Amino acid sequence: MRLAEAFESSTSVVAVMRGSDGVFLGVNAAFERSTGYRREQVIGRLPIEIGLWPDPAFRARIWSVLRAEQRAVALPMSLACADGRLRPGHLSVEFARDGGETVVFCLVHLDPDQAAPPTDEAVVPDGFYRSLYLAASEGIYRSLPGGGFLDVNPAMARILGFASPAELLAERGRDAASMYVDAAHGARVHARLLAGERLERERARVRRRDGAVIWVSENSRAIFGEAGQVLFFEGSLVDITAQVEAEQALLRSESKYRTLVEHSQVGVFIMAGDRYTYANQAFAQMLGYREDDLVGRGYREIMAPDAVPQSERRNQDRLAGRPVPPDFETVLIHREGRRVHVKVSIGPVLLDGVEHLTGTVLDITRQREAEERLRYHATHDPLTGLPNRMLFNQRLAGAMLEASRGGDPSYAVLFLDLDGFKWVNDSLGHGAGDRLLVQIARRLEDSLLRDVLIARYGGDEFTLLPDGRCDRDRAMAIARAVIGLFEQPFDVGGQQVFSSASVGIVVGRREYESPDQVLRDADTAMYRAKAVGKSGFVVFDEGMHQEALSRLQLETDFRLAFERAEFRLHYQPIVELASGRLVGAEALVRWWHPRRGLLTPADFLPLAEETGLIVDLDAWVLREACRQLGDWRARVPDFAALSMNVNVDERQMVSPGIVEEVFTLLQSHRIPPDRLRLEVTETAFRAGRGQAEQRLLSLKALGVGLVVDDFGTGYSSLESFAASPFDALKMDQVFIRDIETNPRHRAIVRTITSFADELGLALTAEGIETPAQRERLRAIGCQYGQGYLFSPALPADEFEQLLSGTARIVG
Incomplete structure (x- = not known):
C-alpha cells in the first residue's frame, strides 16, 4: 500500500510497462500533469500508438532495451505532449518480476530549459541512433511531399518485399504513394499530412513487390520548416496482415452466427x-x-x-x-x-x-395444449362432455376431506340411473341411445350446472355432487328437480322418446372413508328406488346398509360356491297332458348354502345376472345336465326317449364357444342331439341380435332342440320370431295361474296354442297346479305341461325313482 502511495505521490514522471509487448500498465499523477495525457488515454496502449516518443531511432533503442531486459540510465529523448509540444529529457529504465511477467518501470526526467535532447557522448555513442534505425523491426521511412522516398530502413524494404532499401528506393523511390492498393486512400493520407494532421495507427492495404496485398498500420506526420513549408514526411509501418485476417475471420464467424441466430x-x-x-x-x-x-x-x-x-x-x-x-x-x-x-x-x-x-x-x-386435451379426455366423458367417474371421485374425495376437517359431513351424492334405457338401445339402436344420453346431459347442465357437479358415471348412470353444504332437504329438492326434467319427451332422431330416472341419495356420514363407500350406498338406494316403482328417489338409511352388507356377503359366497361345489341340479318332470306320460325334464339349479341351507333361483339368480356370473352358472348347469342325462341313458335303457331342457342366458348364447361346447358335450356323453333342448328367452332373437341368431342356426344344424321360454311376456315382433329356428314354445305361468277365472288370459292361451299349431311348434305350459288347469289346457290343445300338479323339481335320485316307476306322478 505504501509503494502504491509513493508511486502516485512522486513528483517524477513514472510509467509502468509490460515487458513482453511494451503496453502501458499504469502512470502516476506527475505523468498526467507533465504530458497532458489522462491515464485512461494511456493505459492499455503502446507508446507508439500515443506518439509519446516521436523519434524512430529512440523507439528502436527502447525496444532493444526491453527485449534484452537491459537496465538503462539517462537515455536522451524527446517526449511528445498531448498539446503537440516536444519536451526534452532523459529516460531511466528498471526491470522487475510480477509472477511470471516482466514489468518495466520508466522514470522520465524532463528538462524544461532545453529545446532539444542533449547528446551525451559518455552515455550514447556516435552513430547510435542510426544503428537503431537500421535494426528496428518496424518499417521506417522519410518521403518528400512530391511523392518520392528519401530514406527507408531495412525493415521497410522487407515489409514491401524488397531485398534491401536500395532496391526499394530504385524501384519506387520516385513514387511512394504507389505502395497503396487504393490510390484514393493514398491521396487522402497525403492531403491530411499536408494539412498538418498526425496519423496514428492508420490502416491501409499496400502491395508488395511480388504483387501480394498486405495490411499495414501506419504512423506518420509532416515535418515543417521555419517558414511553415513541408520539408518531408516521416513515418513507420507495421505488418498487421495476420491481425487483420484474424479480425476478419472473427467478423465472418460473428456474421455467420448472427445469421444463424437471426434465422x-x-x-x-x-x-x-x-x-x-x-x-x-x-x-x-x-x-x-x-x-x-x-x-x-x-x-x-x-x-x-x-x-x-x-x-x-x-x-x-x-x-x-x-x-x-x-x-x-x-x-x-x-x-x-x-x-x-x-x-x-x-x-x-x-x-x-x-x-x-x-x-x-x-x-x-x-x-x-395437447397435454391439456389429454388431461381433459382423461377426466371427461367423450360422448356427453361431462366429467367422468375419475374426476367425480376426485371431487368427492376433496369434499369428504374438507368435511372431515370441519367435523361436519355436510355433503351429499345423488346417483341417477335411467329407467328402461336398455329398451331404447334394443328397439331404436345404440346410436339413438347415445343421442338420448347427450340430451339428458344437456338438460341436467341447463338446470343444475351452476351449483352441482354433474358426471356421467358409466352407461346410463349419472352422479351429482352439490357444491358447498348439502343436507337431506337440499338433496331431496335436487332429486325432485332431476325427476321433473324427465316429464317432457326427448327428441331422438325425429322421434319423441319418454324416459324416466331413479335416484339414490346419500347424505355424508363420519363413517365414510372413501368415495367408493359413498357411491356404493348411493347405488343401493337407487336400486331401492327402482324396486319401489321407478321414477322416484330414495335416501339411503342404515337398514339399506345392512342389506348391502348382506348382499355383499352373498356375492362373496356365490363366487366361492363354484370352488366349494355347492350348486345342485333338481329336475322337474315335463308331462304329456293327454296321456300323463313323463317325456322330459327341465334342469333347475339350486344352491346348498353352508349357513342358509337350500336356496332357490329366486334367492340368487338376480345377483348372478347383475354380476355377470350367470354365464359361468349356466355353463355349469349345461355340463351337469348333460352328464346326468348321459348317465341315466347308459344305466337305464328305458330312459332313452327322455329329453333334457336346459336354460341358456342371452349372454351365454352370444358366446363364440357355445356351439362347440354343446357339440363336445353331446359327443362325450353319447347324447342324441334331439334329446337336448335349450331354452332361451325372447330377447335372444330381437332386432339387432345378429350374433345370437347365428348361434341359434348353428345349434339347429347340430340337431339340438330350441325352445322359447316365457313366450308371450316379451316384446318381440311375430315377424322376427317366425324367421327364427325354434322347435317349441313354453307359456309363462302368469297366463296359467288364473286361466279359469281370467278370460283375457284364456284368450291369450288360445292364441298362443293356435300360433304354435300353425307353425308346427310343440307347446308346453308352465306352472300347472290344479287338475282343472290341466283339463282346460288339454281342451284348448296344449300338448305338454309341468308344474306342482305333477311334481316339484326333484334331486337326481328322487327324479330317477319317477323314471324307474317306483314313484308315481300325480295328475
Missing part, C-alpha cells in the same frame, strides 16, 4: 437487468412483435401475470447466490392477448465487461 426457429434474447437488449426474429414473431419492439422492454411486460411471481423468485435466488436451474417453463402473452407457453434456457454471460443474461425460448404451446 433460427428458436427464440434468442439478451437481457441487461430485467430488460431485453436483443431479440431475434423468431422470438419476436413468437409474440407477434418486431425485434425492435422487444428491445428495451422489461420481461414483466410480456409475461403472464400469474407467471411473474415464479420469475421473481428465480431472480431473487440468483442474486442471493443460490443455485437456479437454467431451464424452466413459463407463460408469455402474445401481442393479441393469447397465452404462449414457452420453455426458457437462460444463463449469465459477460459482454463488454458487464454481466448480461442470454438464453433461448422454445414455443411449447401446442405440446401443452
Whole structure:
C-alpha cells in the first residue's frame, strides 16, 4: 500500500510497462500533469500508438532495451505532449518480476530549459541512433511531399518485399504513394499530412513487390520548416496482415452466427437487468412483435401475470447466490392477448465487461395444449362432455376431506340411473341411445350446472355432487328437480322418446372413508328406488346398509360356491297332458348354502345376472345336465326317449364357444342331439341380435332342440320370431295361474296354442297346479305341461325313482 502511495505521490514522471509487448500498465499523477495525457488515454496502449516518443531511432533503442531486459540510465529523448509540444529529457529504465511477467518501470526526467535532447557522448555513442534505425523491426521511412522516398530502413524494404532499401528506393523511390492498393486512400493520407494532421495507427492495404496485398498500420506526420513549408514526411509501418485476417475471420464467424441466430426457429434474447437488449426474429414473431419492439422492454411486460411471481423468485435466488436451474417453463402473452407457453434456457454471460443474461425460448404451446386435451379426455366423458367417474371421485374425495376437517359431513351424492334405457338401445339402436344420453346431459347442465357437479358415471348412470353444504332437504329438492326434467319427451332422431330416472341419495356420514363407500350406498338406494316403482328417489338409511352388507356377503359366497361345489341340479318332470306320460325334464339349479341351507333361483339368480356370473352358472348347469342325462341313458335303457331342457342366458348364447361346447358335450356323453333342448328367452332373437341368431342356426344344424321360454311376456315382433329356428314354445305361468277365472288370459292361451299349431311348434305350459288347469289346457290343445300338479323339481335320485316307476306322478 505504501509503494502504491509513493508511486502516485512522486513528483517524477513514472510509467509502468509490460515487458513482453511494451503496453502501458499504469502512470502516476506527475505523468498526467507533465504530458497532458489522462491515464485512461494511456493505459492499455503502446507508446507508439500515443506518439509519446516521436523519434524512430529512440523507439528502436527502447525496444532493444526491453527485449534484452537491459537496465538503462539517462537515455536522451524527446517526449511528445498531448498539446503537440516536444519536451526534452532523459529516460531511466528498471526491470522487475510480477509472477511470471516482466514489468518495466520508466522514470522520465524532463528538462524544461532545453529545446532539444542533449547528446551525451559518455552515455550514447556516435552513430547510435542510426544503428537503431537500421535494426528496428518496424518499417521506417522519410518521403518528400512530391511523392518520392528519401530514406527507408531495412525493415521497410522487407515489409514491401524488397531485398534491401536500395532496391526499394530504385524501384519506387520516385513514387511512394504507389505502395497503396487504393490510390484514393493514398491521396487522402497525403492531403491530411499536408494539412498538418498526425496519423496514428492508420490502416491501409499496400502491395508488395511480388504483387501480394498486405495490411499495414501506419504512423506518420509532416515535418515543417521555419517558414511553415513541408520539408518531408516521416513515418513507420507495421505488418498487421495476420491481425487483420484474424479480425476478419472473427467478423465472418460473428456474421455467420448472427445469421444463424437471426434465422433460427428458436427464440434468442439478451437481457441487461430485467430488460431485453436483443431479440431475434423468431422470438419476436413468437409474440407477434418486431425485434425492435422487444428491445428495451422489461420481461414483466410480456409475461403472464400469474407467471411473474415464479420469475421473481428465480431472480431473487440468483442474486442471493443460490443455485437456479437454467431451464424452466413459463407463460408469455402474445401481442393479441393469447397465452404462449414457452420453455426458457437462460444463463449469465459477460459482454463488454458487464454481466448480461442470454438464453433461448422454445414455443411449447401446442405440446401443452395437447397435454391439456389429454388431461381433459382423461377426466371427461367423450360422448356427453361431462366429467367422468375419475374426476367425480376426485371431487368427492376433496369434499369428504374438507368435511372431515370441519367435523361436519355436510355433503351429499345423488346417483341417477335411467329407467328402461336398455329398451331404447334394443328397439331404436345404440346410436339413438347415445343421442338420448347427450340430451339428458344437456338438460341436467341447463338446470343444475351452476351449483352441482354433474358426471356421467358409466352407461346410463349419472352422479351429482352439490357444491358447498348439502343436507337431506337440499338433496331431496335436487332429486325432485332431476325427476321433473324427465316429464317432457326427448327428441331422438325425429322421434319423441319418454324416459324416466331413479335416484339414490346419500347424505355424508363420519363413517365414510372413501368415495367408493359413498357411491356404493348411493347405488343401493337407487336400486331401492327402482324396486319401489321407478321414477322416484330414495335416501339411503342404515337398514339399506345392512342389506348391502348382506348382499355383499352373498356375492362373496356365490363366487366361492363354484370352488366349494355347492350348486345342485333338481329336475322337474315335463308331462304329456293327454296321456300323463313323463317325456322330459327341465334342469333347475339350486344352491346348498353352508349357513342358509337350500336356496332357490329366486334367492340368487338376480345377483348372478347383475354380476355377470350367470354365464359361468349356466355353463355349469349345461355340463351337469348333460352328464346326468348321459348317465341315466347308459344305466337305464328305458330312459332313452327322455329329453333334457336346459336354460341358456342371452349372454351365454352370444358366446363364440357355445356351439362347440354343446357339440363336445353331446359327443362325450353319447347324447342324441334331439334329446337336448335349450331354452332361451325372447330377447335372444330381437332386432339387432345378429350374433345370437347365428348361434341359434348353428345349434339347429347340430340337431339340438330350441325352445322359447316365457313366450308371450316379451316384446318381440311375430315377424322376427317366425324367421327364427325354434322347435317349441313354453307359456309363462302368469297366463296359467288364473286361466279359469281370467278370460283375457284364456284368450291369450288360445292364441298362443293356435300360433304354435300353425307353425308346427310343440307347446308346453308352465306352472300347472290344479287338475282343472290341466283339463282346460288339454281342451284348448296344449300338448305338454309341468308344474306342482305333477311334481316339484326333484334331486337326481328322487327324479330317477319317477323314471324307474317306483314313484308315481300325480295328475
